[in-house]
Amino acid sequence: MAGNYDPSFAKEVFDNVDSGEEIKMCMQCGICAGSCPLRHEMDYPPRQIFTLIRAGRRDEVMNSKAIKLCTSCYRCKVRCPRGIPVIDVMHGLAHYGIKKGIIPRKGTAAFGGEFWKMIYNIGRIDEKTLPLKYNLLEGLVPGIKSTIEMAPMGIQMFLHHRMKLLPERKIKGIKELRKMLDKAKEMGKGGAN
Ligand code: SF4
Ligand code: SF4
Structure with missing residues (x-):
């Protein structure tokens, strides 16, 4: 051990x-x-x-x-x-x-960036696309390799109704959500100063 x-x-x-x-x-x-x-x-x-x-x-x-x-x-x-x-x-x-610096911040920051973009664009997370986009940040070949390694997990999520095969659609209130996100971003900048 x-x-x-x-x-x-x-x-x-x-x-x-x-x-x-x-x-x-x-x-x-x-x-x-x-x-x-x-x-x-x-x-x-x-x-x-x-x-x-x-x-x-x-x-x-x-x-x-x-x-x-x-x-x-x-x-x-x-x-x-x-x-x-x-x-x-x-x-x-x-x-x-x-x-504590045990889990690299760079990777989580990149993941957070992709997460935010997806929420801003469609108002929800597409469980297929998010990991793919995140993995491709490593480069094309390592990204495809990491995505293939995640395939068994994707199958389990699909079987447990945690992931759909078709792309996720935009939510109805996307404009209102974006306004809230813009506001939150502004407030975040204000807090950082
Ligand atoms: S059951 Fe769901 S929430 Fe609980 S540890 Fe597993 S993935 Fe996380
Ligand atoms: S279900 Fe609750 S009590 Fe049972 S092992 Fe998990 S955390 Fe512990």
Whole structure:
């Protein structure tokens, strides 16, 4: 097993990660892992991530694919018998990893840029196009290679009705949404000054 045992890691998560303390309530039933459409793609499903945190396995958790793969489908959160906000913890870990420089900010910033553009253009996310555009930022050949590697995940998402085969259409209130996004952008610039 890679990585060293870090006895302070669990406390670090409880103190610094969004909803991190909630995992103390986990009874390891595995319902979250069984419900997750991406469990076959994740190196560690959510239940195991929580075990690793409590076991002080910092490297495995912070370098895991799982915390970056979560698509916010909420299945885990609505099914957890202890009401643990699993999704919040998974995203919280990813944000913490970015903040600590463990997960590269460049990649996430590029992803965020593509995400924003798509929301601005059609008002929703097309689960097929977004990863493709993001992957192509690496260059044509590596982009196509990464996209092919993601195909099994895409098939799982399609089978779980998380992705359509046809392109997503613009939402009805796209003009109003754009006005709100423009306003949000302006406010963001103001806050940055
Ligand atoms: S469903 Fe809830 S209690 Fe069960 S393993 Fe997942 S987080 Fe823990
Ligand atoms: S919200 Fe994330 S961790 Fe939870 S079931 Fe969906 S993809 Fe899996």
